[in-house]
Amino acid sequence: MISLVRAAFSAFAVSMRLRVISPWAYLNWLLFPTIFTAIGLFVLSRPGATTTQLAYGVLGGGLIGYWGVAYLDGGNGIQDERWNGTLEQIFAVPTPLWVIVLGKACGSLLFGILSFLPTVAFAYFGFHALLPGVDAARLAISIGVLSFTFLTISITLTPLFALWRWAFSMLNGFELGVYVLCGFMFPVTVLAPWAQVISGSLSPTWATRAIYAATTNEGPHDFALWWLAAILISLAYLVGALFLYQMVERRARVSGELALA
Amino acid sequence: MQTAPAIEITGLRKKYVNKRGTFRRTKVENVALAGIDLAIRPGELFGLLGPNGAGKTTTTKILTTLLLPDSGQARVLGLDVVKQTSAVRSRIGFVFGGDRGLYWRLSGLNNLRYFAELYRIPPDVSKRRIGELLERLGLAGREHDKVEVYSRGMKQRLHLARGLLNDPEVLFLDEPTIGLDPVGARELRVLVRELADAGKTIFLTTHYMFEADSICDRIAVIKKGAIVAEGTPSSIKRVVENQGVVEFEVVGMPADRLAGLRGLAGVSSVTVVDQELAQVVTVHCTRPAEVMTQLGVILEGLTLRKVSSREPTLEDAYVQLIGEST
Amino acid sequence: MRRLQSEVGVFARSTYFQYVALFQWATVQGYIAYKVLLPVTQILFFVELGTYATGRQNALYFALGNALQLTANAGIFGVIATVANERQFGTLPILLASPANRLVTFLSRAVVNVIDGIATVIVGLAVAAILFGLDLQHGNLLLLGLCVLVISFTTAGLGLLFGSIGLIMRDAIIIANVVYYLLLVVCGINFPVSRLPEVIQLVSYGLPLTRGVEAAREAAAGASFSHISGLLAGEVVVGVLYALAGYALFRLLEAYARRGGLQEAY
Numbered sequence: 001m002i003s004l005v006r007a008a009f010s011a012f013a014v015s016m017r018l019r020v021i022s023p024w025a026y027l028n029w030l031l032f033p034t035i036f037t038a039i040g041l042f043v044l045s046r047p048g049a050t051t052t053q054l055a056y057g058v059l060g061g062g063l064i065g066y067w068g069v070a071y072l073d074g075g076n077g078i079q080d081e082r083w084n085g086t087l088e089q090i091f092a093v094p095t096p097l098w099v100i101v102l103g104k105a106c107g108s109l110l111f112g113i114l115s116f117l118p119t120v121a122f123a124y125f126g127f128h129a130l131l132p133g134v135d136a137a138r139l140a141i142s143i144g145v146l147s148f149t150f151l152t153i154s155i156t157l158t159p160l161f162a163l164w165r166w167a168f169s170m171l172n173g174f175e176l177g178v179y180v181l182c183g184f185m186f187p188v189t190v191l192a193p194w195a196q197v198i199s200g201s202l203s204p205t206w207a208t209r210a211i212y213a214a215t216t217n218e219g220p221h222d223f224a225l226w227w228l229a230a231i232l233i234s235l236a237y238l239v240g241a242l243f244l245y246q247m248v249e250r251r252a253r254v255s256g257e258l259a260l261a
Numbered sequence: 262m263q264t265a266p267a268i269e270i271t272g273l274r275k276k277y278v279n280k281r282g283t284f285r286r287t288k289v290e291n292v293a294l295a296g297i298d299l300a301i302r303p304g305e306l307f308g309l310l311g312p313n314g315a316g317k318t319t320t321t322k323i324l325t326t327l328l329l330p331d332s333g334q335a336r337v338l339g340l341d342v343v344k345q346t347s348a349v350r351s352r353i354g355f356v357f358g359g360d361r362g363l364y365w366r367l368s369g370l371n372n373l374r375y376f377a378e379l380y381r382i383p384p385d386v387s388k389r390r391i392g393e394l395l396e397r398l399g400l401a402g403r404e405h406d407k408v409e410v411y412s413r414g415m416k417q418r419l420h421l422a423r424g425l426l427n428d429p430e431v432l433f434l435d436e437p438t439i440g441l442d443p444v445g446a447r448e449l450r451v452l453v454r455e456l457a458d459a460g461k462t463i464f465l466t467t468h469y470m471f472e473a474d475s476i477c478d479r480i481a482v483i484k485k486g487a488i489v490a491e492g493t494p495s496s497i498k499r500v501v502e503n504q505g506v507v508e509f510e511v512v513g514m515p516a517d518r519l520a521g522l523r524g525l526a527g528v529s530s531v532t533v534v535d536q537e538l539a540q541v542v543t544v545h546c547t548r549p550a551e552v553m554t555q556l557g558v559i560l561e562g563l564t565l566r567k568v569s570s571r572e573p574t575l576e577d578a579y580v581q582l583i584g585e586s587t
Numbered sequence: 588m589r590r591l592q593s594e595v596g597v598f599a600r601s602t603y604f605q606y607v608a609l610f611q612w613a614t615v616q617g618y619i620a621y622k623v624l625l626p627v628t629q630i631l632f633f634v635e636l637g638t639y640a641t642g643r644q645n646a647l648y649f650a651l652g653n654a655l656q657l658t659a660n661a662g663i664f665g666v667i668a669t670v671a672n673e674r675q676f677g678t679l680p681i682l683l684a685s686p687a688n689r690l691v692t693f694l695s696r697a698v699v700n701v702i703d704g705i706a707t708v709i710v711g712l713a714v715a716a717i718l719f720g721l722d723l724q725h726g727n728l729l730l731l732g733l734c735v736l737v738i739s740f741t742t743a744g745l746g747l748l749f750g751s752i753g754l755i756m757r758d759a760i761i762i763a764n765v766v767y768y769l770l771l772v773v774c775g776i777n778f779p780v781s782r783l784p785e786v787i788q789l790v791s792y793g794l795p796l797t798r799g800v801e802a803a804r805e806a807a808a809g810a811s812f813s814h815i816s817g818l819l820a821g822e823v824v825v826g827v828l829y830a831l832a833g834y835a836l837f838r839l840l841e842a843y844a845r846r847g848g849l850q851e852a853y
Contacts, residue, residue: 003381010378014367021366023761035768039633042778044640053640085361089423092327093379094351100379166616173620177628185632186639253329255277256322 007095011103015077019111028072029115033065037119040185041127051132052187055216058123058131060185063146063208065115067178070108070150071157075168077104078161087162091252097162098155098245105154109147133217142214145227146207152234153203156241159248183208203233265339267431267462268301268324273333275319275486293319295486296333301464301479303430306457308477309466312583316486317466318357321435324464325355337431351380354429358436360416363408369419370395370404373426380427387426394422398452414445421452431462438472450476470579482582489582497582498575504529505549506577509568510539511560521559525552530581539566545581622703626657626711633777634719647722650715651807652776655738655800657711658704659770662742663763665700666750671760689841693834696750697743704739726807730815734803737819741795741826747833754840775800795829798822 019025037060044057081087090100123129160167171178179185181199187209188199199205210226213219275294294316301307309317322328323335326346335342340349364372370391377387395401398418408416417437424432434453438446454476457463467473473480474494481491490497514533523531527547534541546552549570556565630653637649715721723731749766753759771777773787774796780788791797802818 003378003383006384007378007381010375014364014371014375017371018364018366023758027761027764031765032768035772038772039777040636042772042782043637046640049640056639084364085357085359086364088327088357089362089376090379092325092350092355093376094347094381095379166620169617169620170624173624174628175625176632177624180628180632180635186636190635190639250329253327256319256328 004095004099008099008103008106011100012107013103015104015107016110018077018080019107024076025069025111028069029065029111030118032068033061033115033119034122035061036064036185037061037122038126041123041129045127045129052212052216052218054129055131055212056185056187057127058120058129059116059211059215061119061122062116063182063184063211064179065119066112066146067150067182067184067204068175069112069115070105071154072172072175075157075161075171077108078158079165079168082162082165096245097159097248098241101155101158102151105151105158108154109151112150113143113147131215133215135214135217138214138223139211141227142207142210142223145230146204146211149203149207149230149234152237152241156237156244159241159244163248163251178202181205183212187212201233203230203237206230206233264303266300266336267303267305267338268299268307268464269334269336270297270299270320270324271334273297273320273323273335274331275316275323275328276331292486294323294330297483297486297488299481299488299491301462303462304457304460306454306463306465306476306478308473308480309464309483310468310470310473310480310579311466311483312468315483317468317483318435319486320483321355321357321433321464321466325353325433326350351427352429353431353433354424354427355433356417356420356424356435356437358417358434358439360413360440363416363419363423365409366407368405368407369400369411369415369422372408372419373404373422376423377426382427390426390428391422394425398422399448412445413441414448417441417445417449418452421449425456429461431464432456434463434465436466436468438467438469446472470576474575482579484583490578494575498578504545504547504577504581505570505572507544507546507549507552507556507568507570508541509556510536510541510566512539512564514540514542514563518560518563525555525559528552532580543580545577622707623710626654626660626707627714629653629657630711630715631718634715637777638719643719646715646719647807648804649777650712650719650721651803652800653771654708654711654715655735655803656770656774656776656796657707658735658739659742659745659767659796661700661704661707662697662739662744662746663749663767664746664760665703666696666743666746667753667760667763669696669700670750670753689838690834693747693837694830697740697747697830700746701739701743704742705735708735708739723807725809727809727811730806730810730812731803733812734799734806734815734819737822737826738796738799738803741799741822741829744826744828744830744833745795747830748836749833751833751836751840754837770794770796773797793825795822795826798825 037057040060041057044053078087081090091097157167157171180191181188181195182202182204183199188196188205191199206226206229210223210230213221213223213226273294274296275292277291277293279289279291297316297320299307299309309320311317319328323330324337324342326342326349329343337349338352340352342349364375367375373391373394374387377391382390392401395404398421400415400418400422403411403415408419411419421437424434437453438449441449450472453463453465457476457478465473465477477494479491479493480497481488482497483489519531519533522528522542522544525546528544529547530545532543532545534543544552553568553570556568630650633653634646634649638646712721716723745766749759749763752762756762773783773791774780774794775791776796780791780797780801783791798818799822802815802822805815805818
């Protein structure tokens with residue numbers, strides 16, 4: 001057991017080491033979120049804008065950055081391992097793949113959450129925009145729940161990326177669609193009803209909703225319900241992940257797909 | 262008493278199915294292993310020799326749990342590689358040729374530390390062992406450099422160090438000297454021989470005949486997924502024992518003349534290699550003297566040069582087994 | 588005359604090879620991901636953001652701006668991919684050593700991407716029109732089409748500069764990514780340029796897209812050619828300047844490479 005924890009920590013440490021020296025990591029946590037914050041605030045902070053709209057401008061870029069690093073870096077990480085030829089090697093060690101992925105995903109989360117620093121600072125210094133009413137305790141829990149949803153998604157998606165390169169391309173192309181469906185920069189209530197159904201099945205949607213409710217003093221405050229929804233959906237993803245990891249193990253060993261073709 | 266084999270393969274088969282096309286998918290089947298049997302004793306340095314695409318890597322990957330066979334059995338240290346996966350993984354090491362499979366942007370030391378953790382080696386043990394391996398493989402002093410500045414030879418030795426981290430009882434080396442310069446390749450062969458002498462079972466694949474000849478205790482030759490010969494290097498040479506080789510140069514070799522040469526009694530293979538303006542023809546046969554006399558008849562009118570007859574070498578045996586004749 | 592014929596031939600062949608090279612990375616899934624999903628979701632995101640902030644009636648503003656900005660996707664990334672291919676497959680030295688007209692081979696890199704860019708705008712606008720019920724009945728569609736054509740060329744001009752930079756720097760793709768997203772901020776795609784600080788407005792008008800998008804918005808509102816000809820002329824000048832800068836850099840690098848200084852380019 002201890003050796004598994006150490007293996008996970010080692011995967012975490014290596015993912016951090018590789019990230020610190022990768023220019024892409026800085027784009028993903030620093031530059032892109034700031035650009036999105038700038039656009040968001042220019043669009044949302046017009047005269048007559050509501051405080052809720054302003055809050056979406058302040059936090060939206062950070063949420064986008066956090067998500068971007070959490071899953072994108074994870075996905076890129078797997079592609080890099082494939083190019084490096086190390087994917088096959090980490091597959092053939094006595095440590096289960098999910099332990100290694102868990103370690104890496106924790107590295108992504110730690111880097112991703114940094115996105116809130118440049119974005120919130122930019123909102124304050126560039127637009128003098130602040131969050132209207134912060135409920136610190138609930139905000140902290142909501143961010144914790146959001147992190148859990150990102151972690152489970154990252155763990156669930158990694159085996160897909162390991163098996164099918166195109167799965168990563170697809171999600172990459174759909175990147176901004178995720179921002180729409182999870183309500184990172186505007187509430188999902190503005191979407192068409194059918195789109196809201198999809199939103200509801202995504203765990204980050206509920207955690208995001210809780211985060212905005214904890215920073216605006218507005219609307220209903222069903223925090224417990226939102227947190228529960230986010231966690232339950234995440235757990236459902238993990239059940240799916242269990243199946244996916246078994247499939248990766250089997251598929252990869254039948255076709256040898258982990259080696260770079 | 263006979264000891265149990267370290268590696269035992271019976272009736273191993275594997276085919277790859279590739280799907281081609283996007284809309285109209287067609288399946289292309291590619292037989293990689295057509296049922297092979299092998300038994301390797303503990304402490305043996307065993308070489309699997311064959312041309313590219315013969316099934317060497319497929320065999321190695323099945324034995325290292327990376328690939329599942331379609332049918333047949335493979336046991337390493339008495340453990341089933343299909344079912345007892347994690348038990349096998351912790352007791353074997355593997356090194357694939359080429360410089361991929363390392364984190365280039367990390368130092369050599371960090372690469373080893375990371376894999377030591379993934380192999381779940383206790384910290385005190387891994388610290389001592391990494392130090393020993395760096396020393397032994399000539400990487401001490403360069404362990405803090407990033408792998409990207411290492412030479413090919415250093416990368417390959419780092420690979421070997423990684424493969425030895427868990428002090429494996431069986432080590433798999435898939436074309437370990439590929440891409441190395443002659444000096445680096447020789448250094449690596451010396452290291453591999455030393456490891457075998459220290460008691461490790463080593464399964465080595467290569468397409469260099471001389472490599473197998475110089476270090477292996479025993480060799481199997483694989484061709485199109487089937488074992489065509491097995492034994493010590495000298496026993497394999499006996500395949501061509503009663504044979505001789507006739508070689509000559511000719512300018513322009515018409516197809517009908519070639520067929521005539523092949524049709525001669527006792528001729529087992531004819532190889533033609535283009536060399537600038539002329540072709541070098543190698544004839545393997547049981548009665549070289551007879552072939553020499555027939556040459557003038559069959560190749561009448563053509564200019565022959567450097568006609569000679571010689572004893573067969575291991576390379577001839579290999580060529581004969583693999584049948585790389587035109 | 589013969590000379591001209593051969594130049595046209597070189598241009599056509601070169602364009603064809605660029606086309607093949609550009610899309611050889613693309614599997615069907617890759618094509619769907621980057622040529623359909625990405626443009627459509629970008630438009631969706633910004634239209635939803637914009638209408639959330641300003642009301643449903645402004646959907647066209649955001650849809651049009653982002654659809655036009657997407658030409659930069661084809662222009663910048665397309666040209667960089669072309670150059671990256673040339674490097675990867677080692678065809679660049681052959682290109683440099685060939686007697687073909689430099690300007691012709693250089694410009695042919697952009698042509699495919701111009702066509703690709705126009706296709707992206709059409710797909711993007713069509714999807715937005717269906718989802719948000721865009722009303723272009725009062726617009727001057729012919730003129731809007733002209734704006735799309737012009738912008739596709741000018742963003743490809745910017746791409747040509749990056750293509751040349753891509754010869755020196757392996758990580759040019761990173762800079763291209765940054766520029767691509769910065770265009771969303773500074774070129775009046777999602778909000779008027781006038782809201783930016785004045786210093787940044789100078790940058791805005793020094794870039795392609797800004798004037799073109801302004802012209803396209805006017806055309807969509809029914810303006811006549813004479814009304815927007817000034818803006819379009821300005822857009823063309825900016826695009827040509829970037830293409831020329833890219834060409835100058837390309838020739839400079841070529842001369843430098845021949846003296847043996849630029850191993851990286853190969």
